[in-house]
Amino acid sequence: MEPKISEKAWNPELEKKILQQWEEEKIYDFTPQDDNYTIDTPPPYPSGRPWHIGAAAHYSQIDMIARTARMAGKNVYFPIGIDRNGLPVELYTEKKHKIRMRETERGEFLNLCRDALDDLEAEMLLIMKSLGISGDFANYYRTDSKEYRALTQSTFIELWKKGQVYLANRPNNYDWVSGTTIADAEIMYEDLATKLVYMKFKIKDTDQEIIIASTRPELLCACRTIIVNPDDERYSQYIGKKIIVPITNAEVELRTHHSAQQEFGSGAVMVCSYGDQNDVALFRELELEEIVAIGLDGRMTEVAGEYTGLKPKQARTKIIEDLETKGLLDKVEDIVHRTPVSERSKTPIEIIPMEEYYLKQKDAVEKIKKLGQEITFHPPMHKQILMNWLESINIDWPISRRRYYGTEIPIWYCKSCSEPHVPEPGKYYRPWEEKCPISNCTKCDSTEFVGEERTFDTWMDSSVSPLFISKFNRDDEFFKKVYPASIRPQAKDIVRTWLYYTLLRCEQLTGEKPWSEAWVMGYGLDEKGMKMSKSKGNAIDPLPVIEKLGADTFRFWSASEINHGYDFRCNEQKIESTKKFLSKLWNVSRFLSSFPIIKSGKLSASDKWILAELDNLVKECKKGYEVYNFFIPAIAIREFTWNVFAAHYIEMVKARAYGIEFSDEERDGAIFTLHKTLSTILKLLAPITPFITEHLWKELYSKDSIHKEKQVMPENIEDQSEITKEIAEFNSKVWNEKKSQNLSLKDSIKIEIPESLEPFKKDLKSMHNLE
Structure with missing residues (x-):
């Protein structure tokens, strides 16, 4: 029988075609329902060459969260954003154009920053799409857009009116290179x-x-x-x-x-x-x-x-x-x-005394601790980063910065008496450039104003990401359906900034926590165990690796290499070595494509045994997917597919599947079990390697996408792992014996089958050509 899958190996070039199909079929489009699963995805920052390989691994795992949730039957809202505010782009622009920010006209400097970001952003989006990230790219947001900055300013105005903001001259942390206060x-x-x-x-x-x-x-x-x-x-x-x-x-x-x-x-x-x-x-x-x-x-x-x-x-x-x-x-x-x-x-x-705006945070520490305790952290150990940070807070948050490329503080000062005035919320204001929207000073009735020139700390923008994606103060119906978000995935180095500030700001504005779960990943290190960064020159660019080896190879490396929450080392040779598993999966699928799909059959002891082992695999994968630790299913699937299913079961039933010296019922039992096992493996693996599983699924099992399938649930079959050990030991014994006698694996040999393996006798005899 000719295999239905004619290609002898998985070709990563197929990933581009599959990406196009997903886009045309709109399989990841989101329509809000009464119950939704919102991911408050970290908007990555394009500064210099965007991303190193550790960051790409991080985002590929965030996509695994989304795919896992979909297969669990959840209506997933997976927005994509790009963070475009703050110091890095200013430094990049100064370096690129050999200029100094404060010696360049402000409007001109902002345009240069925006152009630089556009180029870098395009490459970043290309990497994300190439990775197979199933987010909403059609509606991706930018933190420097008028809409986003208007929200940041609106939330500031609201907190100003509540008395949560004040101006004070205090000693501040001062970064003299970038010329601004820092928190x-x-x-x-x-x-x-x-x-x-x-x-x-x-x-x-x-x-x-x-x-x-x-x-x-x-x-x-x-x-x-x-x-x-x-x-x-x-x-x-x-x-x-x-x-x-x-x-x-x-x-x-x-x-x-x-x-x-x-x-x-x-x-x-x-x-x-x-x-x-x-x-x-x-x-x-x-x-x-x-x-x-x-x-x-x-x-x-x-x-x-x-x-x-x-x-x-x-x-x-x-x-x-x-x-x-x-x-x-x-x-x-x-x-x-x-x-x-x-x-x-x-x-x-x-440390220099400076007059800055402060947002009150000291009084909120106990409240934020309580909210932090209500959030489920994956892994739980990283909750302590938040708690340690809360213990260290002893001053309010200085939120004003003396930089250009950021959201402007929406304040105008009376020219006569210096009284500060904030406008009505809702639109994006640029006080350094625009006329004050307020006609008269509320204190002295003067009509002349001077605009504030400072911008916000970039975390003032980033900390409202769950409010922006849920259309806070823009679409009340949508907001009610998708807020609070379900999960915040992020790296551990920004727990004390992005995670903490989001908790603080969203509680101040909504009175509740912004999400119920936080998923925190470790650092991507180089092969020597040093943290990767562009400045150290040890960062690996992910795009050439993805283009050379394919996104699925990269994603499977990410899942099988990284025990969630821990730092991990990045090495291109290791990534390449994971390609062997995808080759194994392809070879197994190609072999099985020779056999028709059979809906049932008479199951032998061998079939019942592998289905019991498959059920154990389902349970193990479920355990990992429930806590979004993809290391658990990745390792379990590889071990089962390679060392149990392919090495032992397929070899045991090969002759039976071809119907050689077996009845039609026995043959059908083998074919049914082969396809049930492979189709289950593909569904279990789909969140981790979405491309190869999609291709094989459509080639073998359905015209519809595997990513519309529901999560596989355990059937609670009686455990037979003791038998697995005995089968593996017996097969190894036969193979070693043949090797010692210089026999090929097809040659006959006389070896006694143990009594405990009697139910498997017929399959073992045909497998090893036993006399």
Whole structure:
């Protein structure tokens, strides 16, 4: 019998044809019903070359969530978005055009950013489509669209009216490279090599001195007090004394404070405005007068005297030299110091007092903790990232940024009295360019206004993604049907930003949590275990890999390599090696395509055994799919298909399926079981490898898409796994014996079949040509 499938191997080029069919058949179109499954998909950010291979693996698994939910009978709403706000595109545009943002006309700079994003976005959408992502590409959204920005501004106006927003001048994290305030959530900590400088501070009116160690000697000019631990007896005689600060000769008081660590450096600490967050807290607590030592340009200000205009690192080197020259240096140690670094520019941040807008969050921490407990996390361990972050919040969220490419803060100020005014919500406003929509100042009746020039923190936009996709304040009927969303899939590095801010903002605006489940994936690492990034040059571009090996090979690697929630290593050779499984599946399907589809047949012991093993596979896959851990079904399907179904059952029933020395009833039993097993494997595998399963399904079983099939449910057949072990051991024994006698697998051999395998005797005899 000729196989119905004539091609000898799976050709990834077929994926393009299948993509086209899906688009023409509109099989993933969404029509809202009373009960819907909404995925609040992370809008990826096109900056530089879009995506590395780890991000592509992440999104392919998000698609597996959507496909799993559809096969479970859910009405899936799977919106696709592109995140186009914020710093990365500004830096990319500056680099590409060799310009500086603040030296370029604002409108012109925004147009250059938009053009850059359009090119990068096109490639990103191509990757997503090539991966077989079954989202709504026809209606994909952009976070820099007028509609999206209008929503961000509307939610701000609503919170402004509720008294949740205020203006304050406070010490802020400042990224001097990008020239803007950043929130605590945008800081990462790196262990950087630095110098711990031990300096001699004189006790006033004595010839005595104390040694103070610091990693920031350049801030001597901002030193306002010295603290020691109250239990540190070394300094008890100096409490309340005046201390002379080296280089500046300023006089400060030595005080006690519990935050001083006796074991660090000399145990005596200089408190400067502002070396770190501990300094910020101490300045507030001790009511010290601030000295601004570092300016917005990241250089020392005029209070630094002869060091004015130097970058902090330059000033540090020069001050160490001067301390040594003046005999005020005790010693210098090379240490590794945990340093706060801007997540975006990768440079150490400074803390500078600035006037910014704040959104209240401190008062909401307990409420968000409660909401967090109500959300099911996959895997559960990543809930702790959120809880740890909530424990660390001690200031409100600074939401204003001094950048261009972002959603503008919709505020105009009265030119006469500076009273701020917000417009009515609903449209997108650009205060830096547009006339104020309010005619008269509510305070002094003036008619002249000045527009706000700052933009929002990009998380102000991203945090309303579930509201935007559900048409919040635009289509009440649609909103009621799809909100709250069902699941938020995302990476673990943005739990403290995107996940947290979305919880905060959506609760403030709707009074409820934005989704009931959160699915959190680990990092994609390079083959050495280092986190992949474009800046390190170790990121693998996914598009050439997908084009060379096919999306299904890539997706099956993603599922079988990544135990959900854990970091994973990316290696092109490993991806290529997973192609062997798809080849095996193709060969099995091609062989079975020789046999007609039979709806029933007399089942032998062998048939009942493999169907019991198939039922175990269904149960195992169900377990993995229910928690969206695709590693479980991927490994189970590969193991069953390769090492049980193909290696043992197919070989056992091959002769029977051809009807050689078996009755028609026995033949039909084998053919029925072969097709039932393969069709079940295809349905189980469909969410992971949608292309090859679609092709084989349509070739063998139906004109309709496999992706319209319902999830396979267990039949609860009695377990026969003990028999599996015995069959495998017996078959291996026969194969090894033939090998040792230099016999081919078709040659006859005399071996006794164990009594426990008696029900399988006829199939085993024909399989091995036993005498």
